[in-house]
Amino acid sequence: MKLNRRSFLASSAAATAVMGTPMILKAQPSEYVVASSLPLTGPFATAGQLVSPALKMFEAIVNEDGGIGGVPIRTTIEDSGYVPATALANYQRALATEPNMVMYYGDSTGFMKLVAPELKGDNATLMGSTSFASDLANPAENPYQYLPGPSYEDQVDILLQNIKDAGGSTVAFIFSNTEFGRDPIEHGKKKAEELGIKVVLEEATKAQGADIPTHVTKLAQSGAEHCILQGYVTGVWPQLIGGARQFGLPTQFHGTFWGMEKLIADRVTAEAGPFLDGYSGVMPYRYSYDQEEAPAYQRYAAFQKKAFAGTPLENYMPTWGLQSLVSLNLGIEALRRVANKGEEITADRAAEELAGIKDFDTGGFFGGPVSMVDNKIGTGRVYTYKADSGLFVPSSDWFTV
Amino acid sequence: MGQFAQFAINGLMSGAIYALIAIGIVSVFKATKVVNFAHGYLIMFGAYFYFTFSVVVPGQEWAPAWLASWQPDWLLAAKEGLPMFSPMGAVLDWVANLPRILFGLVGALFANAVVGLIIERTLMRPLMGQSIFAMIMVTVGLISIMSGSAQLIWTADAANVPYIAPNMPIRFELFGTMIFIFGTDLVNMVIALLLFGGIVAFVRFTKGGIAIRATAEDSSTAYSMGISVPKVFSRAWVLASTTGAIAGAILATRNGISPSLGLFGFSVLAIVLMGGLDSYIGVFIAAMSVGVMEAMTQWQLGGDWAEIVPYVAVLVVLIWRPHGLMGQKEVERI
Numbered sequence: 001m002k003l004n005r006r007s008f009l010a011s012s013a014a015a016t017a018v019m020g021t022p023m024i025l026k027a028q029p030s031e032y033v034v035a036s037s038l039p040l041t042g043p044f045a046t047a048g049q050l051v052s053p054a055l056k057m058f059e060a061i062v063n064e065d066g067g068i069g070g071v072p073i074r075t076t077i078e079d080s081g082y083v084p085a086t087a088l089a090n091y092q093r094a095l096a097t098e099p100n101m102v103m104y105y106g107d108s109t110g111f112m113k114l115v116a117p118e119l120k121g122d123n124a125t126l127m128g129s130t131s132f133a134s135d136l137a138n139p140a141e142n143p144y145q146y147l148p149g150p151s152y153e154d155q156v157d158i159l160l161q162n163i164k165d166a167g168g169s170t171v172a173f174i175f176s177n178t179e180f181g182r183d184p185i186e187h188g189k190k191k192a193e194e195l196g197i198k199v200v201l202e203e204a205t206k207a208q209g210a211d212i213p214t215h216v217t218k219l220a221q222s223g224a225e226h227c228i229l230q231g232y233v234t235g236v237w238p239q240l241i242g243g244a245r246q247f248g249l250p251t252q253f254h255g256t257f258w259g260m261e262k263l264i265a266d267r268v269t270a271e272a273g274p275f276l277d278g279y280s281g282v283m284p285y286r287y288s289y290d291q292e293e294a295p296a297y298q299r300y301a302a303f304q305k306k307a308f309a310g311t312p313l314e315n316y317m318p319t320w321g322l323q324s325l326v327s328l329n330l331g332i333e334a335l336r337r338v339a340n341k342g343e344e345i346t347a348d349r350a351a352e353e354l355a356g357i358k359d360f361d362t363g364g365f366f367g368g369p370v371s372m373v374d375n376k377i378g379t380g381r382v383y384t385y386k387a388d389s390g391l392f393v394p395s396s397d398w399f400t401v
Numbered sequence: 402m403g404q405f406a407q408f409a410i411n412g413l414m415s416g417a418i419y420a421l422i423a424i425g426i427v428s429v430f431k432a433t434k435v436v437n438f439a440h441g442y443l444i445m446f447g448a449y450f451y452f453t454f455s456v457v458v459p460g461q462e463w464a465p466a467w468l469a470s471w472q473p474d475w476l477l478a479a480k481e482g483l484p485m486f487s488p489m490g491a492v493l494d495w496v497a498n499l500p501r502i503l504f505g506l507v508g509a510l511f512a513n514a515v516v517g518l519i520i521e522r523t524l525m526r527p528l529m530g531q532s533i534f535a536m537i538m539v540t541v542g543l544i545s546i547m548s549g550s551a552q553l554i555w556t557a558d559a560a561n562v563p564y565i566a567p568n569m570p571i572r573f574e575l576f577g578t579m580i581f582i583f584g585t586d587l588v589n590m591v592i593a594l595l596l597f598g599g600i601v602a603f604v605r606f607t608k609g610g611i612a613i614r615a616t617a618e619d620s621s622t623a624y625s626m627g628i629s630v631p632k633v634f635s636r637a638w639v640l641a642s643t644t645g646a647i648a649g650a651i652l653a654t655r656n657g658i659s660p661s662l663g664l665f666g667f668s669v670l671a672i673v674l675m676g677g678l679d680s681y682i683g684v685f686i687a688a689m690s691v692g693v694m695e696a697m698t699q700w701q702l703g704g705d706w707a708e709i710v711p712y713v714a715v716l717v718v719l720i721w722r723p724h725g726l727m728g729q730k731e732v733e734r735i
Contacts, residue, residue, distance in 0.1 A: 041548065043661040045557030177704050204704025208661045209652070211707075213411045213583055214696050220581070221404070234559035235657045246486050246570045247581055264559060268657075271456075271561035273485055273494070312558075 032073045032335070032345070034059070034328065035094035036105035039082035043208055046234050047320045048107065050263075051130070052077055053313055054321035055105070057303050058328050068102070068332065069339025084110035091115055095123060102126065102345050103331045105324065109133035109179050112145055119144045124347035126334065126354065128327035130320070132257060133183050137376035143351040147376035148327035149284030152184040154378050154401045155256040156228060157191050158282050162382055162396065163226045163254070164195045172201035172224035172251070174215060174240060181207065181231020184256075188228065200224045210236045216243040219251060229255045238268040238276060245275045255281035260383065261319050262287065263312065266390045274387030280395055284380040285326060285365045287392055288317035294364020300325070326365050330372070333357060367398030403578020408700040409693055414586045416692020418655075421593035421648045422669045423676070423684045424600055425641030430678045431604075431617040432637030433525070434533050439540045441666015442547035443517065443642050447649025449555050450512040452562050452658045455505025468500050491569035491584065498563040506565070509646040517642025521635050529631070548663055560658040565589065565650060589651045596644060601681045609636060617679060675715040677728020687726055691715070 036055060039048035059075040067073050076094065080087035087107055094101055106112050106129035113135065119125065119142060127145045129136070134151040136142075150158070163171060171192055175181035185202065192199050201222035205215055219227060219240075227244075229237045237259045244251055260281045269276055291297040300317060308314050313321070334354035338345050359369040370377045382396035422444060429437045437443075459469035476493060483490040495502075520543065528536045566588030572581050604610035615623040616633045624630050652662055669688075676687030691711045699707040724730050 041552060041557070041660065043659070043664075045552065045660055046559045049557050177708065202703070204707075206704075206708065208659070209656050209665060211411065211415055211696065211699065212655065213414065213581075213586060214408060214699050217407055217411065217581065218700065234659060239656065243583065246568065246583060248486070248570065267559070267561055271563065275485065 029100045032068050032071055033098040033101040034073050034103045035076045035098055035101050037078050037080040037087035037090040037107050039107050040079040042081040044082045044233050050318045051321050051324045054324050058325055062332055068335045080107050084108055084114045087111035088114050102335055112136050116142050126331050126347055126350040128331050137374050139355055139375045144347055148323055148330055150378045150380050150401055151376055152256055153187040155282040156184040156188040159228055159254045160191050160195055168226045170198045170200045170225045172219055172222050172227040174203045174227055174229050176207040176231030177204040178207050178231055208235055212239045212243045216247050220247055220249055224251055227251050227253050229259055233258050234264055242272055242275050253279050262392055263318055265385050269387050276385050277387035280382055280384040282380050283383045285322045296363025403576040406575050407580050408696045412693030412696030414590045416689035417590040417593035419669055419672050419692055420597050420685050420688035423673050423688055424644045426673045427681055427684050428637045428640045432613050432633050435536045437540045439543035442544055442663040443645040444649040445663040446516055447509050447513045447646030448653040448658055448662050449551055450509035451505045451650035451653055452560055454508030455501045455562055459501045470497050471500050488569040492567040495567035502563050509650055510643050513642040513646035514639050517638040521638035551660055557660050562653045564654045671712055671715045675718050675725055677725030679729050680727035683725055683727025
């Protein structure tokens, strides 16, 4: 064959196409994997076991919508027992066995901090989690991890501002002696000072089995008008409030995300009376029963009715499940943006797209479109529990910090 | 001084619960020389049984309505208009719950005794005569089995149970300070102390108790003297599981039901080592001391220290007396 300029270009184009085909095939695997570690056993098993079905619902709905660039996703769930080292081992196993893993969902502040130094080069993966720890919203240090809402520090800021606006002048911080409990306390003390609110008590308690009479006695001695509770999930916070009410304390109690679950408040009310009435706290998302302006919630509700009939999830999605859904949806949005550009999905590209999410419509999880700023979404509002209806109802407008 | 009294009382009430938990560990050790690492999980089973019989069963459609909530006319009339947390309201709420509380306690005692017997007959007795270490390892394995089974049977859902006693606030003045006590904590303490006293009296003054002590001294000699050592083993496990059922029910009223209840056993193990594995009195003193130390440390130094200081004290005692405050020193004859 005579080689001229035209035949050379044609041959080169054909050769490039042949050599490039495997790369295109490699960039389009048969499935993408979203792996996760959840506390299916251990102290937070209640939350882990309720979140686990939400992940399977997420998988089904994402695949109904075409997966990521037409490629379906598969979720995997492993038990961490709420032990960071176990979750890290789960992550390393997923890295080794799931070549198409594009996102990981972790289950604790401890794990997210433990894994952060490993998220480099080939080991980097886009990573959401159940934690709102302030240190995780640090794109300069770690662009792959993000928060699906305001950090605990932001949440405490909001509570303190609300206390100030209500004319409060003294506050007590009661928190579990865990990383989760301590996270916003130092910052909260500074913020309180800025606002002219006196911190009259800083009380660390056990995360489970706290000595309620002793803590309530100290709260009574402090004379705090308001008390912010941090670092609890299913227990301690209701007992503290119940104890304070029996003691006759007029203190108003406030919580952050993990202490705002309706299922827990309802069970306590059913067994011990309506003493949680008036308890308020920060919630980044609408509760799942507030579906009118939330098309995503309506879709989930239809799925739940069918798939989770006869379980607590049939008519209600716990706040813990909503958090996971928001986190995973944000990650999927970033991955879809990479895929839609026709680029191969890498952690760096996904992190870049995640950081660029602006005015994004989540389908009603938040009060309006949200933006990712410093790898977190600083949006939420204050809800108050009404014991007679068993509902947390909004007691502030949506705000952004 | 008044504040000191308040925190001392709080500490004594916690200590009494520790003592009640510790009874089971000491009883099994005295009879079998086995340190039961799974005792916390036996307690967790007791708590879940109390939940089953006081909440789940009364809530079933087929259960009589009076079991879930006894509401005779006189009770409804007496409750009319009472504010929440009034002492009388708390007593009347408790009266309404009394049928399910009693049903829950009896059910928990019986079911946990059966669990204790099953563990003894199927896991412990076949190892009689083998190394004690093997039996201890079985109790370690039992932790995984019991924790997994509990989640399979009851799921990991957190739940609440009715108070065993009226949870009315009790206030009185002492050294010029208003002292406050939760009624239910006071009754829990009394129950724990009565049980503790009853078991010590049983071991000291009854034939069955003497058999336990004899087996603890030397099981081979006890066997040759006609004591049925297997029966002693069974009795010890039943004692541990029934006291564990009460301890579990009390813990459930204080902290709610969750699989993490099993972890309590580990903190109490340190107290048992401090008191002496085979000494009821030593363990009682250790439990009360740790309870008071925890409350005092929480009061003066805060929660960061409350979990450390008492256990540093445990370590100091163990360095000073390796067999615990009143534990029997083992004599090895060559």
